[in-house]
Amino acid sequence: MKSAEMTSKLFRNCSLPERVYRWFNWAGAYTPILMLMCTILLVGGLSRALLVLWQFDRVAATPVWPDIFLHGLRVDLIMAGLVAAPMVLLLPLLGHRYCWAIWKRLTALWALVVVFSFLFMEVSTPTFIAEYDTRPNRLFIEYLNYPREVLGMLWEGYLPTVLTGILVVVVLTLLFAYFMRPWLQETRPRSYRKAIVLWPVVVLAVFISVRSTTGHRPANPAMFALTSDALVNSMILNSTWSVAFAIYNLRHEADASDSYGSMAMPAVLDEIRKEPWLSDVVFRSEQFPTLHQQTPARNRARPLNLVIILEESLGATFVESLGGRPVTPQLESLKDSGWWFENLYATGTRSVRGIEAVVSGFLPSPARSVVKLSLSQTDFFTLGELLKKKGYDTGFIYGGEAHFDNMRSFFTGNGFDTIVDQQDYQDPRFTGSWGVSDEDLFEKTHEDLKQLHASGEPFFRLVFSSSNHTPFEFPDGRIAPYDQEKNTVNNAVKYADYALGKFIESAQNSDYWKDTLFMIVADHDARVWGSELVPIKNFQIPGLILGADIESRRIRTVASQIDLAPTLLSLMGVAAEHPLVGRDLATFPDAPGRAIMQFNDYYAWMDNVFNVTVLRPDQAPLSGVYSKETGQTKYLKQAPQEAQVRKALAHALLPLKLYTNRSYGLPGE
Numbered sequence: 001m002k003s004a005e006m007t008s009k010l011f012r013n014c015s016l017p018e019r020v021y022r023w024f025n026w027a028g029a030y031t032p033i034l035m036l037m038c039t040i041l042l043v044g045g046l047s048r049a050l051l052v053l054w055q056f057d058r059v060a061a062t063p064v065w066p067d068i069f070l071h072g073l074r075v076d077l078i079m080a081g082l083v084a085a086p087m088v089l090l091l092p093l094l095g096h097r098y099c100w101a102i103w104k105r106l107t108a109l110w111a112l113v114v115v116f117s118f119l120f121m122e123v124s125t126p127t128f129i130a131e132y133d134t135r136p137n138r139l140f141i142e143y144l145n146y147p148r149e150v151l152g153m154l155w156e157g158y159l160p161t162v163l164t165g166i167l168v169v170v171v172l173t174l175l176f177a178y179f180m181r182p183w184l185q186e187t188r189p190r191s192y193r194k195a196i197v198l199w200p201v202v203v204l205a206v207f208i209s210v211r212s213t214t215g216h217r218p219a220n221p222a223m224f225a226l227t228s229d230a231l232v233n234s235m236i237l238n239s240t241w242s243v244a245f246a247i248y249n250l251r252h253e254a255d256a257s258d259s260y261g262s263m264a265m266p267a268v269l270d271e272i273r274k275e276p277w278l279s280d281v282v283f284r285s286e287q288f289p290t291l292h293q294q295t296p297a298r299n300r301a302r303p304l305n306l307v308i309i310l311e312e313s314l315g316a317t318f319v320e321s322l323g324g325r326p327v328t329p330q331l332e333s334l335k336d337s338g339w340w341f342e343n344l345y346a347t348g349t350r351s352v353r354g355i356e357a358v359v360s361g362f363l364p365s366p367a368r369s370v371v372k373l374s375l376s377q378t379d380f381f382t383l384g385e386l387l388k389k390k391g392y393d394t395g396f397i398y399g400g401e402a403h404f405d406n407m408r409s410f411f412t413g414n415g416f417d418t419i420v421d422q423q424d425y426q427d428p429r430f431t432g433s434w435g436v437s438d439e440d441l442f443e444k445t446h447e448d449l450k451q452l453h454a455s456g457e458p459f460f461r462l463v464f465s466s467s468n469h470t471p472f473e474f475p476d477g478r479i480a481p482y483d484q485e486k487n488t489v490n491n492a493v494k495y496a497d498y499a500l501g502k503f504i505e506s507a508q509n510s511d512y513w514k515d516t517l518f519m520i521v522a523d524h525d526a527r528v529w530g531s532e533l534v535p536i537k538n539f540q541i542p543g544l545i546l547g548a549d550i551e552s553r554r555i556r557t558v559a560s561q562i563d564l565a566p567t568l569l570s571l572m573g574v575a576a577e578h579p580l581v582g583r584d585l586a587t588f589p590d591a592p593g594r595a596i597m598q599f600n601d602y603y604a605w606m607d608n609v610f611n612v613t614v615l616r617p618d619q620a621p622l623s624g625v626y627s628k629e630t631g632q633t634k635y636l637k638q639a640p641q642e643a644q645v646r647k648a649l650a651h652a653l654l655p656l657k658l659y660t661n662r663s664y665g666l667p668g669e
Contacts, residue, residue: 081209152433157471259617271650300573315525330501338546354523357561385415400435432473438499537631558593605648
């Protein structure tokens with residue numbers, strides 16, 4: 001009794017860190033490892049609970065509620081095992097009395113670094129979700145390559161949030177260090193013999209924690225994709241593991257689409273070549289299996305020039321006649337002047353994905369866009385390469401820095417002679433975080449086109465806008481604001497539309513208009529998010545072809561960005577041999593349409609009557625029906641038809657097969 005009272009008294013006299021430490025010090029040399037693992041579980045669980053409260057309406061609407069916390073605990077155990085593993089493996093070498101001081105400092109330092117990193121990722125998560133509707137993923141890593149643009153965006157748009165987040169992370173890390181202090185004050189080495197006896201058991205426990213399954217493959221994010229809401233699926237994870245897995249996938253991009261299923265290359269090509277617009281053409285090349293001859297729908301003595309205006313983040317969300325907000329009056333006023341697309345869909349959610357589809361006609365894949373992949377930096381097909389071989393002056397005009405997203409390297413290596421970016425503008429009217437304003441961009445473009453036309457040489461220009469990008473900076477006094485607050489996406493879109501309208505008006509009054517084909521199209525929507533596995537509504541984008549002798553026409557068939565390149569060549573009057581698998585809408589206006597969409601790890605195929613097939617990594621495909629009226633996809637209980645799955649799978653597997661074999665290009669001279 002006296003002994004118990006004495007122990008109780010001693011415990012009451014202990015500081016708070018010492019009291020907490022007593023709950024762990026029975027683990028001997030494993031004490032800091034156990035403290036670290038428990039901290040990961042505590043932070044991960046608390047962060048998940050706060051995210052669920054924040055997004056409770058979406059979480060409660062899914063069948064995974066309330067089991068999300070049990071599944072989340074499993075993910076946090078994986079993370080806890082991963083961060084514990086290095087120290088567990090080092091313990092036999094450093095856990096004895098001769099290295100005790102080193103062991104204490106090393107484990108404490110490792111624990112502090114891990115906790116700081118884990119806290120940083122969790123604190124960063126709400127802001128990332130607010131922007132991209134998912135936990136940090138591979139996009140988080142890719143943006144780290146462009147610190148100037150990212151820091152500028154954070155400074156202008158998220159400074160209070162960033163400063164608060166940094167303060168929270170630092171304070172909580174110092175709090176963890178405060179509780180680790182008793183470990184560093186240990187003077188008596190713990191039993192090395194006991195630690196070694198327990199070591200095999202601890203190693204096995206850590207291994208089981210990390211693998212988290214008895215299946216033939218370790219746990220991966222696909223195992224926790226339990227609902228049709230991608231955000232809720234990501235909440236089950238923790239952000240550190242989500243990013244770590246993204247880094248792992250970056251090292252295995254060549255076979256990233258294999259998780260959808262397998263199909264031999266001959267079978268893939270058979271499915272691709274069944275499309276009505278490819279069924280009668282001849283494929284003569286073994287090196288370039290999709291290479292074929294295209295005969296244009298318009299015969300011209302002199303093919304037209306081409307200008308593609310790629311509008312940043314201009315989804316159908318901002319076009320009233322497509323069901324969006326009325327913030328693009330200039331674009332709407334032009335829709336009767338040319339070919340207006342009523343059912344055009346982007347292939348992805350990033351600018352480079354839009355570039356890949358529009359300029360190269362390349363199918364999307366779960367890997368990074370080919371704009372950023374190493375094997376496609378030279379000898380990869382682009383309209384620039386094709387038109388350059390036909391005597392065109394080719395170039396890319398941008399208001400920001402062309403190195404962003406590796407655009408400069410991709411374009412210069414694949415047929416673009418001229419690159420104009422931010423450093424080439426003298427005294428621009430306005431410069432924001434992402435470069436000069438769209439007005440500056442289009443004034444530069446207009447002067448360039450006048451000079452090119454005066455030279456008599458045919459030309460192709462890709463013009464990429466940037467004003468409609470977070471933090472939505474643009475010059476004052478140009479538009480009547482749609483929102484009361486200035487720097488909003490609606491106001492930025494309205495400004496971008498204003499600048500576009502001014503440019504088209506100048507072009508229509510210029511000599512080059514009658515000889516030039518213009519394509520106005522978005523790279524993707526501003527924010528692709530929602531409670532669906534693949535939010536198809538946010539993949540719809542506007543598209544308009546005008547200029548020269550192009551008549552007014554409504555394109556009502558479902559179309560994809562990959563259809564634009566062959567259609568433009570056909571309208572320009574360019575006869576060409578190329579590897580494009582998209583549909584020439586000028587020659588095949590009545591063929592059944594389809595849209596192809598890559599969203600995170602999911603691949604969606606939608607046919608002309610809005611039947612949807614979704615391929616999921618390491619899971620069975622889903623079938624559904626998309627409604628344009630509601631903007632929702634109703635997924636069906638029955639599996640999709642085998643023919644639809646084969647068609648979708650063939651198109652999902654083809655791009656990386658062509659990329660890894662360097663088989664998407666033009667034959668040499």
